[in-house]
Amino acid sequence: MAPKQQTVTVAGRKLKLTNLDKVLYPESGTTKAEVIEYFQTVATAMLPHVRRRAVTRKRWPDGPGTADKPKDAFFRKNLEDSAPAWVPRLGMQHSDHVNVYPLAEDEAVLAWFGQVAALELHVPQWRFDADVAPFIPQDQDGEPPVAERRNPDRLVLDLDPGPGTDVTDCAQVAHWCREILDDTGLPSVPVTSGSKGIHLYAALDGSYTSDQVSEVAKELARSLEADHPKEVVSQMKKTARRGKVFIDWSQNSANKTTVAPYSLRGRPQPWVAAPRTWEELDDPELGQLTFREVMERLADGIDPLADFARYTEHDDADCPAVAKPESKKAQEKTKDIEDALTKYRSMRDATKTPEPVPEASPAARDDDPIFVIQEHHATALHYDTRLERDGVLVSWAVPKGPPLSQGDQRLAVMTEDHPLEYAEFEGTIPKNEYGGGEVSIWDSGTVEIEKWEKKKVVFVLHGQPDGGLGGKPRRYALVQTDKKGKDWLIRLMKDQPKQSAKQQAEPSPMPDPLPSPMLATVGEPKDLHGDDWVFEAKWDGYRILSAVHNAGEQSSAVGLRSRNGKDYTTVFPELSELADLVPDGTVLDGEVVALNSSHRPDFGLLQRRGRLTKNREIERAAARIPVHYMVFDILHTAEHGDLTDLPYTERREILRKFVKSGKQVQVPDNLGVKLNNAMEVSEELKLEGVLAKRAHSTYKPGKRSDDWIKLKHDNHADVVIIGWRQGKGGRARTFGSLLLAVENEDGHLIYAGRVGTGFSDADLSELRGKLEKVTRKTPPIDDVPTKDASDATWVTPKLRAEVKHAGLTRDHRLRHPTWRKLL
Known part of the structure; x- marks a missing residue:
């Protein structure tokens, strides 16, 4: 049980929390402590949608009550006198008075909202002027400045089910709205409101006033009412809503607010205004989500509003509606880049080809420029060689591929510039489309531009260890040979860059053959017959077999393979410490995991690591998101040979003897022989569940066996x-x-x-x-x-x-x- 009172530090601010065990939602038993925990858990997802907006709070000091006995709430526009001095605020001029609103700029403000039982946070579709700094009394003297509001940066439709309809009827109307919004270039995201209906959000670029946006929303609602008069109503009269879904377009008025995405609701159950995917709206049993379900979705990486237009106080350009004007030089550069892709876009139909066809191009990046060489099986095989320059990929088609012998040169035909997104494209271009055929990445990496002149380009390519360039840096020259600039020659120069000792080292191959991992079956406690069971933690990661083998007289090498045989050796370089922890000739079985800020396995973080292929990106990610190897079995040692025929308990004894834990490598203890205790520990650690293993079972490579049974909490x-x-x-x-x-x-x-x-x-x-x-x-x-x-x-x-x-x-x-x- 949470303590009744404590002082905490959130985002660097001290906050006194009281009555933490007070039940705010009696039907679910949800306490104030859990409400505050929720606001902290969803802060990263929620804050981008409330920052810099005037927050109106709906407070239930004693909670919203039950369905039979609801309790009253009250709205707060002006900031409470009792608010902590560190809460940022701005004034807003109304017709005859000024209101001072709090700004939800960080986790500390959300925690304070939870402390005062401000369960519902309502915000307008506009933000305060970004040129006026938020006022914080403890840092400044005087009164909060009065700030202007900017044009809205989003359009909102509130779909409210009338008597005789429900949220599934709203879902149908939402799809109709989506079709119209898509046709006008405004892709939308649905949010189940946490009450009865659905909200639709579409991002705007700040070019239109609230009145103009309201007119557009009103016309959309009337149009759908005309097309579907039996299902849709756009009138405000409640008597006209029976059996229909009301499209409330008035939420776009500058004086109106909408409950913020991820806000709790003052309903008998702790429901949330939860962003959803369009596929979810097709579910015939669609319903509202509770705060626990929303936290689980975010833990699983489900945030349909993650890519919605955002604002941060450090980078106004993140939100189009509050973007700072570019300099004239930057505007000219952006125009040049967009012009560079005009030809590319004119040659492709985004509805018919899987190639990336962005509507606009980004400005040039500050990171190291990239290159990609794509093997293109079109009418004739050729190798598309693309170098990053001023925000696009300048491209040449090389019929026989870049030369790999010094002094060799080959024809290179210059083609249209491609978007940077094309560097990751692999797939099939339809037969009747431009460039129809198979495209695969032959090599990719970073490029050093030594010279870029109108008729000559000199550059060094740094590709992948297993790429088509052979894992070596290669210096090339491209030279124009005709007046039109279409025909060029590409030559591998005689003066090549030297490789470092690290680059020259070739990892020795994995022991051959390497056993395939033994697989568990999914089961339930009733499947555990007998008492010959030992329980281990079930880790949410990549199943990886590792081998430490001799790579020379003075060193050992580590090889990592997934259950499907994919090589992860270079993807997780920090696991090379195995060479210092394990004797040569050892083969291990385990799970690679990435831990979040709460030191719990996070499969979403691991996927971000696992998909990286470029050395520089891998090095940066390894420092930022290090992985851990949880070793649970040993299959081979130089001393014992093959261990797979030994019982589980004997293999564990050998594992403990031969493998030391390190910084990134651990040999976790098992969870004992009692299922209830093991499940409790697993749940406390917020793991997936447990693995039950028969104590005397042998290791069956490549087999799925009921000697190992997965028992999961979900x-x-x-x-x-x-x-x-x-x-x-x-x-x-x-x-x-x-x-x-x-x-x-x-x-x-x-x-x-x-x-x-x-x-x-x-x-x-x-x-x-x-x-x-x-x-x-x-x-x-x-x-x-x-x-x-x-x-x-x-x-x-x-x-x-x-x-x-x-x-x-x-x-x-x-x-x-x-x-x-x-x-």
């Missing part, structure tokens, strides 16, 4: 991907949802539903690329409902994955599945 399922449905809007180039199957008791695949949430942008791109390679014309199973199969693209059921879900429906479909990872 429902998880191992699934097989059988197809995908086309995405819309921001997902038009990837997919909207995946169609899933599971194996029944007979080993046959049966339909399990679809998953459309939990994907990061990187997940979407990676999965689409993998799916493209295994497409087929017919469904691999025959029990997919017509509704789900109507627009499906089928794939051969080769890709296995893990999803989290809320149980099974009556027709044995996964309820509310959320993407976890590929297996």
Whole structure:
């Protein structure tokens, strides 16, 4: 139980918290301490949507009560006299008076809101003028300045269900609104309001006044009412709303506010104004989310508003509506860059090709310039060589590829400039589109530009260890040979840069053959027959086999392989400390994890590390997000040879003897032999669950065995991907949802539903690329409902994955599945 009173430091500010055990939501037993914890947990996601806005608070000192006995609340516009002196504030001129509003600029202000039971935070669609600094009494003398408001930086539609309708009816209307907003170039994000309906947010660039935005929203609402008179109403009269969804367009008035995304609501249950994905709105059992569910979503990396227009006090350019004017020189540079991509955009239809087709280009970056060489199987095979220059990739098509012998030269044909996003593009350009064919990355990395003249470019490429350039730095010259500037020659220069000793060192190969990892089955406590079980922590990471082997007389090398055979040796360089902790000839099994600020495994952070391929990016990430290797088994030593036939308990004894823990490598203790105790410890540590292992079981390489059983706190399922449905809007180039199957008791695949949430942008791109390679014309199973199969693209059921879900429906479909990872 939380202490009744304590003084804490949040974001450098001291705050006295009282009555922490006071129950604010009786129906769920949620206390003030939990409310404050919630505000701190969601701060990173919430603050970008409330910063610099006038925050009106709706307070329930004794909580909102129950459905049968609701309690009264009161609104606060003016800042309370009792507010801490460090709360930033600004004045706002109204017709006959000035109100002083608090500004939610950091976690400390959110904590104070929780302390005074300000459960609902309401903000307008505009922000205060960025040129006026927030006033903080303890740092300044006088009164808060009166600040002007800027034009709105977002449009909001409030979809309110009338009598006889519910949130699923709002979802249908939301899709209709989305179509109109998409057509006007305003992609939108839905937010279940935490009360009854749905809010839609669309980012604006600050070019229009509140009155103009209100007129646009009003016209949209009237248009939908005309198209769907039985389902939609745009009138304010409550008597006209029965059986219909009211589109409240008035939220865009400069004098109106909307409950902020991620704000709690003063309802009997601790519901939240929760950002959702469009796929979630298709769920027939769509409902509001509680604060616990929202915290879990954020922990899983689910934040549909993450890329929405943002504002920070350090960088006004993060929010278009409050962006500082560029200098004339910067404006001219931006215009030049956009002009450079005009030809590129004119040659591509973004609706028909998976290539990136940005509407505008970014300004030149401050980071080291990059290069990419792409193997392009079009009408004729050629190698597209692209160098970063002034915010774009200047490109040449080299029919035979860049020469690798000194003095050799080859034809290079200059093509249109490409956007920087193209550096990561791999995939299939449709046959009838420009450049139709397969594109793959031959090599990529950073480029040193030594000379860039109109007719000559000299540069050094630093590629990948396993790239087409052979892992060596290569100096090239490009020389123009015609007056039009189209035909060039590329030559590998005789004077080549020297490699460092580190670059020249070649890691020796992994021991061959390296065993495949033994796999566990998903189970429940009832599956644990007998008492011959030992319990280990279930880590949320990458399953990695490691080997330490002789790399020379004075050194040892470490090799890392995933369960699918992918080499992670260079991706996680900090794990090279294994060479100092483990004797030569040792093969280990374990899980690589990344820890968040609470020192808990964070799979989202790990994915960010695991996808990096460029040396410089890996080095920076290793310093910022170091990984840890949790070793739980040993498969081979030079002294013992193969250990897989030994019982689990004997292998653990040898593991303890042969492997020392280090800074990034640990050998965690098991959690004992009592399931209840193990589950309690796992839950306290906020881990996925536990692994139950038979004490006398042998290690079965490559086999999935019920000698190892995964027991998780949440429902998880191992699934097989059988197809995908086309995405819309921001997902038009990837997919909207995946169609899933599971194996029944007979080993046959049966339909399990679809998953459309939990994907990061990187997940979407990676999965689409993998799916493209295994497409087929017919469904691999025959029990997919017509509704789900109507627009499906089928794939051969080769890709296995893990999803989290809320149980099974009556027709044995996964309820509310959320993407976890590929297996």
